[in-house]
Structures are given as structure tokens and as C-alpha cells.
Amino acid sequence: xxxxxxxxxxxxxxxxxxxxxxxxxxxxxxxxxxxxxxxxxxxxxxxxxxxxxxxxxxxxxxxxxxxxxxxxxxxxxxxxxxxxxxxxxxxxxxxxxxxxxxxxxxxxxxxxxxxxxxxxxxxxxxxxxxxxxxxxxxxxxxxxxxxxxxxxxxxxxxxxxxxxxxxxxxxxxxxxxxxxxxxxxxxxxxxxxxxxxxxxxxxxxxxxxxxxxxxxxxxxxxxxxxxxxxxxxxxxxxxxxxxxxxxxxxxxxxxxxxxxxxxxxxxxxxxxxxxxxxxxxxxxxxxxxxxxxxxxxxxxxxxxxxxxxxxxxxxxxxxxxxxxxxxxxxxxxxxxxxxxxxxxxxxxxxxxxxxxxxxxxxxxxxxxxxxxxxxxxxxxxxxxxxxxxxxxxxxxxxxxxxxxxxxxxxxxxxxxxxxxxxxxxxxxxxxxxxxxxxxxxxxxxxxxxxxx
Numbered sequence: 001x002x003x004x005x006x007x008x009x010x011x012x013x014x015x016x017x018x019x020x021x022x023x024x025x026x027x028x029x030x031x032x033x034x035x036x037x038x039x040x041x042x043x044x045x046x047x048x049x050x051x052x053x054x055x056x057x058x059x060x061x062x063x064x065x066x067x068x069x070x071x072x073x074x075x076x077x078x079x080x081x082x083x084x085x086x087x088x089x090x091x092x093x094x095x096x097x098x099x100x101x102x103x104x105x106x107x108x109x110x111x112x113x114x115x116x117x118x119x120x121x122x123x124x125x126x127x128x129x130x131x132x133x134x135x136x137x138x139x140x141x142x143x144x145x146x147x148x149x150x151x152x153x154x155x156x157x158x159x160x161x162x163x164x165x166x167x168x169x170x171x172x173x174x175x176x177x178x179x180x181x182x183x184x185x186x187x188x189x190x191x192x193x194x195x196x197x198x199x200x201x202x203x204x205x206x207x208x209x210x211x212x213x214x215x216x217x218x219x220x221x222x223x224x225x226x227x228x229x230x231x232x233x234x235x236x237x238x239x240x241x242x243x244x245x246x247x248x249x250x251x252x253x254x255x256x257x258x259x260x261x262x263x264x265x266x267x268x269x270x271x272x273x274x275x276x277x278x279x280x281x282x283x284x285x286x287x288x289x290x291x292x293x294x295x296x297x298x299x300x301x302x303x304x305x306x307x308x309x310x311x312x313x314x315x316x317x318x319x320x321x322x323x324x325x326x327x328x329x330x331x332x333x334x335x336x337x338x339x340x341x342x343x344x345x346x347x348x349x350x351x352x353x354x355x356x357x358x359x360x361x362x363x364x365x366x367x368x369x370x371x372x373x374x375x376x377x378x379x380x381x382x383x384x385x386x387x388x389x390x391x392x393x394x395x396x397x398x399x400x401x402x403x404x405x406x407x408x409x410x411x412x413x414x415x416x417x418x419x420x421x422x423x424x425x426x427x428x429x430x431x432x433x434x435x436x437x438x439x440x441x442x443x444x445x446x447x448x449x450x451x452x
Contacts, residue, residue: 002045002046002319002320003045005044006044006045006046006320007046007320007321009040009041009043009044009046010040010041010044010046010313010316010317010320011317011320012040013036013037013038013040013041013044013313013316014037014041014313014316014317014356016033016036016037016040017033017034017036017037017310017313017356018355018356020032020033020036021033021034021399022399027412029302030302030306030399030405031302031303031305031306031309034305034306034309034310034313035305035306035309037309037313038308038309038310038312038313041312041313041315041316042312042316044316046316046317046319046320047312047315047316047319051312051315051319052312054315055308055311055312055315056308058311058363059307059308059311060270061268061269061270062270063304063307063308064270064273064274065116065259065269065270065273066116066118066119066304067299067304068270068273068274068276068277069115069116069118069119069273069277070118070119070122070299070300071277071280071281071295071299072115072119072252072255072276072277072280073115073119073122073123074122074294074295074298074299075277075280075281075283075284075295076123076248076252077123077126078284078288078290079244079245079248079284079287079288080241081123081245081248082123082126082127082130083130084238084241084242084245085107085127085245086127086130086131086134087238088242089103089104089107089127089131090131090134090135093212095211095212095213096210096211096212097208097209097210097211097212098205098208098210100131100145100212101144101145101148101201101204101208102197102201104124104128104145104148104149105148105149105152105197105200107124107127107149108120108124108149108150108152108153108156109152109153109156109193111123111124111153112152112153112154112156112157113156113159113160113256114249114252114253114256115252116157116164117153117154117156117157117164117391117401117403118303118402118403118406120153120154120156120403121150121153121154121403121404121406121407121410122300122406122410124149124153125146125149125150125407125410125411126410126414128145128146128149129146129410129411129414129416131145132145132146135212135213137209137212139416139417140207141207141208141209142416143204143207143418143422144200144204144207144208145208146411146416146418147418147422147423147426148197148200148204150403150404150407151196151200151395151427151430151431152193152196152197152200153403154391154395154401154403154404155192155193155196155391155392155395155434156193157391157403158185158189158192158193158387158388158391158392158438159182159185159186159189159190159193160178160181160182160185160186160189161178161181161182161185161387164391167181167387167391176380176383178259178260178269179260180380181384181387182260184380184384184445184446184449184450185384185387185442187441187445188438188441188442188444188445189388189438191438191441192388192392192434192437192438192441195433195434195437195438196392196430196431196434199429199430199433199434200426200430203426203429203430204426248280248283251276251279251280252276252280255272255273255276258272258276259272259273281295300406300409303402303405303406306357306402306405307357307359307402310356310357310359310360311359311360311363313356313360314356314360314361314363314364315363317364318364318367322364323364323367323368323371326348326364326365326368327368327371327372330344330345330348330368330372331372331374334372334374334378334382338377338378338381338443338446338447338451339440339443341378341381341382341385342381342382342384342385342439342440342442342443343385343436343439343440343443344385345365345369345382345385345386345389346385346386346388346389346393346435346438346439346442347389347393347435347436347439348365348389349361349362349365349385349386349389349390349393350389350390350392350393350394350396350435351393352364352365353389353390353393353394353400353401354393354394354396354397354399354400356399357394357399357400357401357402358390358391358394358400358401359402361389361390361394362386362387362389362390365386365389365390366383366386369382369383369386377446377450377451381442381443381446384442384446385439385442388435388438388439388442389435389439392431392434392435392438393431393432393435395427395431396424396427396428396431396432397420397423397424397427398420398423
């Protein structure tokens with residue numbers, strides 16, 4: 001048992017951190033109050049040096065994988081991928097706003113599958129801003145594309161474990177491989193995404209301009225050093241750029257497949273991710289003569305500091321009895337049936353994610369799960385429900401995911417204004433419905449395929 005002062009300081013640190021993150025005085029970076037809270041928790045004694053090492057062991061591999069993926073996104077930007085994709089999106093949309101909206105959702109889904117939710121946000125948000133600025137849309141007309149894209153990009157991490165740092169850490173705690181997680185989650189996860197896409201279209205259809213014009217060749221494309229100076233028409237440049245982009249995307253896809261293969265045979269997933277990003281950096285260095293040092297400045301390190309600090313705070317709450325409290329009150333509910341287990345833990349994890357971010361929320365719910373003494377199938381069901389709660393249910397508030405925080409940061413840098421209230425007015429309509437629908441889909445899928 002911990003001394004009463006330790007318990008009080010830990011709870012105070014958590015509340016203080018949450019209040020500061022929500023208020024954000026003078027637009028304070030979220031990592032600052034989280035770091036202060038983590039220091040208070042450590043000084044209180046509820047988290048020991050050994051606990052910090054334990055947290056590091058759980059977070060490090062996933063963090064390295066995510067950083068490697070972000071590096072890949074930065075390399076793609078250097079090759080002109082953002083401009084080429086923006087031009088392609090406008091070309092395929094054929095001047096129709098609704099077509100652009102659906103291609104936006106498809107792009108965000110594919111980028112999350114190719115990279116991860118954080119990498120997808122870093123790639124798709126600048127692309128969408130480039131498109132929307134090129135079209136000259138007003139701020140209100142930009143929101144349907146930007147907000148819907150961000151929600152789909154983040155929620156698309158649910159079907160595949162490697163698409164989210166949270167999923168990777170939870171996989172390590174549960175001892176489950178990527179292949180099995182994808183087999184059990186991909187179908188209900190994708191059905192849930194289709195449902196979310198339909199809801200977003202219903203919410204935004206009156207705000208999406210019907211006609212947007214055709215401006216694909218107004219977006220400047222990067223000429224590489226091997227481009228022949230006589231081939232100066234924009235169609236030739238677009239086609240040449242397309243060949244390079246397809247080759248790079250094939251390589252990235254190969255790296256993604258390699259992550260699953262590595263997980264299946266027991267090789268470090270983070271090692272494969274680092275090797276893939278290293279090859280891309282060398283490719284860029286040889287092809288564009290760009291020194292890799294610029295990557296260090298472009299990686300949003302504060303996001304990783306925020307994640308680690310929140311883990312420390314939640315580990316402190318775990319040590320003073322939060323996990324025991326959850327186990328005592330939730331075990332009777334999740335032990336009853338697969339449906340109760342799916343709905344209960346998915347909703348609880350979603351609530352916790354919106355209170356203090358999905359990283360620590362999934363960690364605390366997963367730690368509680370491992371101590372419940374459930375059957376193997378029930379453990380996997382609860383774990384998958386936790387993933388849906390943390391990847392989809394967390395999107396009600398901007399603080400719910402690191403990807404959303406990165407998204408807000410990018411919008412602010414580009415002077416695009418979307419307030420918390422504008423964000424919540426949309427998410428409160430679409431996310432709870434999508435959460436419950438996806439959890440029910442998970443139940444029926446497991447019942448159909450995995451229950452004898």
C-alpha cells in the first residue's frame with residue numbers, strides 16, 4: 001500500500017495535467033503539462049525507476065517503428081509525392097466536390113494502411129491543404145475534407161495492428177502477433193470505416209461544394225534531375241513523376257508486408273521498419289543529393305515525449321489501485337458473454353481515451369485485462385474491443401489521439417482554423433454510433449469465424 005500523500009499527489013498530477021491540456025494557456029504544447037505531471041508522479045513515489053524502465057521497454061519498440069514510418073513520409077515529401085498526389089486527386093475528381101470528398105477518404109485510408117495513423121496525418125493533411133488552397137475554398141468549405149480525412153486516417157488504424165503505436169504496445173503486452181490480430185480485426189474494422197464514411201457524408205453533404213473546377217496542372221510538380229529539358233509539358237512531367245511515385249509506393253508496401261512477416265517469424269518489427277526507412281533515406285540521398293540531417297528537425301519529437309509522459313502518469317494510477325478497481329468492477333461484465341465483453345470494454349476504453357488520450361487508456365485497460373484470468377478467446381475479444389475503443393472511440397475529443405494532436409498542429413501552422421467546438425459538433429454525431437456499430441460487427445465476425 002502507498003502512503004496517502006503518494007496517492008493524493010498522483011491523483012492531483014493527473015487532474016492538473018488534464019486541466020492544463022484542455023485549457024492550453026497561451027496555446028501551450030501538450031507535452032509540457034504531460035511532462036510536469038509525469039515528474040510529479042515520479043517524485044510522489046507511485047512510479048519507481050524500475051517502472052520507468054518497464055515503461056521504456058514497452059514503448060521503445062513501438063516508438064521506433066512509428067519514427068521510422070514518419071521518416072518514410074518525410075522522404076516521400078522530398079520526392080514531390082504531396083504535389084503529385086494533390087494533382088492526381090484533382091484530376092480524378094473531374095471538378096466534382098463529392099468525388100473529391102470520397103477520394104479524400106480513400107486516400108486517408110490507404111495512407112494509414114501503407115504507413116500508420118500518425119504518418120497518414122503527416123502525409124494527407126498537407127496534401128489536402130494544397131488541394132483546398134489551390135481551389136480557393138473558404139475555411140468552412142475546407143472543414144468537410146480536412147476533418148473527415150483526419151477521422152478516417154486515424155480510425156483506419158483499427159483493422160491492422162502495425163498502423164498505430166498504441167496497437168503495437170498492446171500487442172506486446174498481450175503477446176499476440178500481427179497476423180492473428182489482422183485476421184480477427186480487419187473485416188469488422190473495415191465495415192466500421194465504411195459506416196463512418198457514410199455518416200460523415202450525411203453530416204457534410206450540404207457543406208461540400210458541388211463544383212470545384214479542374215485545376216490538377218495548376219499544382220507545381222517537382223522536376224527531378226534526370227528530367228529531359230525538352231520534355232517540358234505538364235502531362236509528360238505528371239506521367240514521369242507517376243512512375244517514380246509508383247516505384248516508391250511499391251517499396252513502402254513491401255516494407256509493410258515485411259513487418260507482418262517479421263512478426264510471424266519472431267523478428268523485431270522495429271528493426272525491419274528502421275531498415276526500410278534507412279533504404280529510403282539512402283535512395284533520396286543518391287537521387288536528390290539531400291542530406292538526411294533534415295529529417296531530425298522534421299520529426300515531431302514532442303509527440304513521443306507526450307506519449308511517454310502520459311504512460312508514466314497512468315502507470316502511477318495503475319500502481320495506486322486503478323487497475324484493481326477496473327478488474328473488480330468489469331470482470332463480472334466481460335465474463336458474461338462475448339457481446340458484453342466487446343461492448344463493455346470498447347465503451348470503457350473509449351471513455352478513458354477521451355479523458356486522457358488513447359495511449360495510456362489502452363495501456364491501463366490492457367494491464368487490467370491481463371490480470372482478469374479470462375479464457376484465451378475472451379482475452380482476444382476484450383483486447384480487440386479495446387483497440388476499437390482506443391482507435392475509433394477516442395476521436396470524440398481532439399486530445400483522444402496523438403494523430404489528432406498532430407493534425408491540429410499542422411492546421412495551426414497553415415493558419416487553418418478549426419476550433420474544438422467545431423470538431424466536437426461533428427464527432428459527437430458520428431463517433432459513438434460508429435463505435436457501437438463496429439463493436440457489434442466484431443462480435444458477429446468472431447462468432448462466425450472463431451467460435452466453434
